[in-house]
Amino acid sequence: MLSVLAFTVPLALQFLLVSSSPIQVSGCEVPNFENLMHLPQGFPAPYGELSYVTVGLGTQNYTCSDDGTYKSIGAVAELIDISCLPPAEFEIVTDVVIKYWKEAPAEETIEDLIYSINMIDNPVFLGEHYFVSDPMTGAGIPKFDFTTSGVNAGNVDAFVLTKKAFGAPAPTGMQDVDWLSLTNIGAGRLADEVYRTDTREGQPPASCTPGSEPITVKYAAKYWFIGGSIKAGYSYY
Template sequence: MKVIPMAYAATAASAALAGSSNSSSGAPPLSCNLTDIVLELPANQTQLYQPNTTLSAVALGLGVQNYTCSNTSTWTNVGAVAELFDISCLYNTPLFNTIPNITYAAWDITPEAVTPLDLISAFSGDPIVLGQHYFIPNPFGSGVSPKFDFTSARDKGNANAFVVGARAGDLPAPTGNQDADWLQLNGVQGELATTVYRIQTKGGQPPASCTPGSSPISVKYAAQYWFFGSTLTN
């Protein structure tokens, strides 16, 4: 039976999120100093580098990675959709780096009709929703680009509260090939951030192969997203 582990994992994750929550309607929490928060990247690697700008938020991303089957029988990533919850104030707690794992444990066995917001809200009541993550047509070329959009949540009413990113670094997850890569994205449009990092990933990788013509698939995942270098003004 999966009811007990789902309830346990979701309760633990949402209790942690509740600790950094005061409202899903807009204002960021006031109880933590973002200048104390340090991005920790794996040593002895050159794909991701430390930011030189100011941190504006750390989010838990909970959603799906989307794939289509290529004519070479491999899955090709065509974007992601995720809800972004504020976990900035959980820094220096034991749950900060484990929240993606804990939340993913519940998310992975949650029925398809349940959304990330449904899952977190059912247990924590009122988490701070920063915004949404999804993909759009590349504004400067072919393919698609990741977008982080806070215009309908934390920064509602600010049309510039988004960032479209371009990949600047890609590191296989230190936890293994079952987890989505860690990424560094440079902002190419919008004022939400100049650099975004995806780290502490859990899940998100497709099966090793597919049959050409197979239907697209969505693979659940969780991750931390770090936003640096905001130029937003009120």
């Protein structure tokens, strides 16, 4: 487990894991968070209060369509509380974690990472992001699930099912997945809105051979949870 974490967890978060000093590591207030989101012009601003801010570390998943292009089939990510990071580290955290994630051993999967991280009883790791199937249409629904780890473990309401409300290309380039605004579809109390910003990587190749195997592409992003009734707790080491 330690070898996995050494490759995938950035130094700033490794420090939080092992520090014996009484440093607040989870649930800090983030003042003026709208200014920290750096939303592109035309992107809708959040209308509620910030409940959580996390960095997501995982994979975007794709299948090859009949026309020889990749189609998204969802994502899987671990969500790590970054609200207590110093301002300088907060700004660059997605750059740091994508570097470590891309340098992880080739055989290391996001499922391995999540398993390893969840072996640690640490509120820095708040939960997971993944997709569930709509029982009516079969379409994928983005889910953010804090029910099994972190400060909300055991709270059956600490999740949210969402739908895309707005999206825009990443201002950092075509290699990075879009920035998104997602809204609660009426399931879960974790948030009313979820924003994905500061994305790094995650885009598939431009073309593929029809019938080829699905692929995963590593990515990182900040996820901001707005509103909801499941508020951040406070934990110290």
